Amino acid sequence: MDTFTAIVLATLGAGTPLVFAALGELITEKSGVLNLGVEGMMLVGAVCGFAVAADSGSIWLGVLTAVAAGAAMALVFAVLTLTFQANQVASGLALTIFGIGLSAFIGLGYTSVALDGMDPVRIPVLSDIPVVGPLLFGLDPLMYLSFALFGAVTWFLYRSKAGLLLRGIGEAPDSAHAIGYPVIRIRYLAVLFGGAMAGLGGAYLALVYTPLWVEEMTAGRGWIALALVVFSTWRPGRVMLGAYLFGGVTILQFHVQGLGIDLPSQLLSMLPYLATIFVLVLISRDINTIRLNAPASIGQAFHPSN
């Protein structure tokens, strides 16, 4: 495997957790709910997935558990904000703090365990083609899943009636209610989906990307996922772009550090975060696109009866 293929593979790997978390949050926010708990949901997903995989020996059982754990965290948030109309920003922050603590607690016994990780698919013959082979046919299954998820989310938002409705609810929940749609129920589903995907993103980190558990191993990726959604003006294509940009710069700065360039490593570690936000802000600064794509009711509570 040549260096180029290795770098691209590593980039995809570093971007994939963000793709999951950000696409999930995108759907949540498109419904008009701002869930700032992504970091917490990712961490809980990661540790639960890791623990189950380590105990049962089945990595797939771990992945499923992570998805369920993320969704369970989101459910707490949904009950607070949608049923009891609590403030979304405060509840989301609380969820993150709760998630950090909870994951550290659950992970106590697992810090020194190592897993095998997930094997790439490796379609025979095809994956042996130089360069293209490993990139197209030799990725791990969850990466393929993330591509499929991207396709599904894009299709859902822009081609399906349900997606249209979701966008409508995010903009004007009162109107959606007035033409007969169950706003709260749909928002519940959107929040749960966001949680499940954050959990999956966490699972990718702890089971595939670096198959071990370290406290707070997400290292702010949940926050970057949130930023990706906003700075990509709520469009899935740009979310992907941002995620891989983040992944790419992360990998590059490792290489730069490896070359022994005389820059403080802390500065280099900042680079992916800065570069991603800078680029996304730059390409999405058109006020009209923002106005058209931003869910206008985001963060506001909705009361169906009055």
Place this chain on the structure above:
Amino acid sequence: MRFRRRPTRLRRRIRRRDYECLRGAYGKRCTLALAPPGRFAWLLSVMENGVGGMTNQNDPQVVGVAPRLELQDITKIYPAVVANDGVNLQVLPGEIHAVLGENGAGKSTLMKIIYGVTKADRGTVSWNGQEVEIANPAQARRLGIGMVFQHFSLFETLTVVQNIALAVEEPFDLDGLARRIVEVSERYGLPLDPRRLVHSLSVGERQRVEIVRCLLQDPKLLIMDEPTSVLTPQAVRKLFETLNRLSSEGCSILYISHKLEEIRELCHKATVMRGGKVTGEADPRQETASSLARMMIGRELPVCQHAPAPEGGEPRLVIAGLSRTSDDPFGTDLKDIRLTVHGGEIVGIAGISGNGQQELLAALSGEQPLDPHQTYEIHVNGESVGNLDPAARRSLGLGFVPEERLGRGAVPAMSLADNALLTAHRAGMVKLGLVAGAQVRAFADRCIETFDVRCGGHEAVAKSLSGGNLQKFIVGRELLQSPSVMIAAQPTWGVDVGAATTIRQALIDLRNRGVAVLVISEELEELFEICDRIAVIAEGRLSPTKVTAETNQEEIGLWMSGMFPGVEDEPLPDRQELIDAH
């Protein structure tokens, strides 16, 4: 606008087909107008389909049919007001039933209860003779109830066709639906471009979307809450044909409007509400507009008092050749607009909505200031203000009533006092950066009192007010700041006849005190009632002004289609002179 009394489709149809049969049924001298309208539909359905076509033929209690909708003892109590107080109402199949009443009488609340948006505290709703509980709009729609809201319920970032697709139950096919919308909306006389984004539409166009969306749902009971408040007379006429056809097909219609002539022309029956109670019923076709108004407000309709216009006012608002290309690809470009409004006169701008009114208003209010090199194209009190923001223009004495009351005129979730503060803070309500709460409240109270705003006091949030009452409050807030130039867009939109007279009178009083008043409205009658001079805007061009007494609605109506003489004869104020004067 004026409507000719023409036989409705329904009556024509009956006349054509089976007039003899009806005469037999009702006796020789019976005129059709005397036959209860509900029976029309029933008879018609029997005539067309035989007895099998009758709805609910087994119901013995009514001759033929049970009421489509029956309300009993509906009561809704809000913290500050009893919005509905023991309301009983019956709507028969095929009946067009008007609900009349002053602003805040509780009409919209009652409709929202029927549609399941609001929950009644007491009372029962029956549908085709069966008691039902309508807990949410979804349930109402399943029963076959459709509603056109007073304050639109559209999605602004979606296109027209997407908005409609969400409301109709059919396979998701946007292209097919778009074609159908074009076709159907033409037929209804409410032409729509399905690809446009709703936020770029004027309120008149949005109203069309709202109506077409509802009609496409094929409802059995259609609730229309002020559907024609910003429609043109032509569109209204076409809409009435459609409604009459629906009614003859058995669809019941609940119709709310403050335009009494419309109700007389369209409706079979009217229920009058006041203070949340039903205070009377009438056959609107037997009443005159003034007798209906009397039933509504409980006294004679006041008339506007005109005084001759004060002579020789100075130019206070000058638009000197304003041209501007719209940012919005679907917007209207303004082309060389020239207009001078003097102190002590009311100038009206008529025109069909979507012809540049929005753009002109945005330029005049300062919401979208002009480019710096265009500064001299708008003058207020001799100052060139083209590139100033709204706050600076207001400080120069400009008062402004925008077209949209919720969102532009008032912040829906803020109290009336806070909303008053938003524009009236210049009148000594802020001292050393601190808000003088007592003065704000006193000012809000003065608006509420002077314009008879029915609400729960100055602490009521703006969106809890009925549409007309909020409009009165916004107009009051602007008028009471004693502006020297007043610009009002659709000042009486959704305001009841009594209150409309109050607002118009207030504008006339303002002009008598030497203020320059510009009114932009789609209601020709209103313009003719209060304006000293009238101009027309069409496709972004402004016609020359005409002295109201020297023109008539026919001429202005013709001008509205864009056929008017050039404006060159309107003298362009000398730019240098204006600069020097300052």
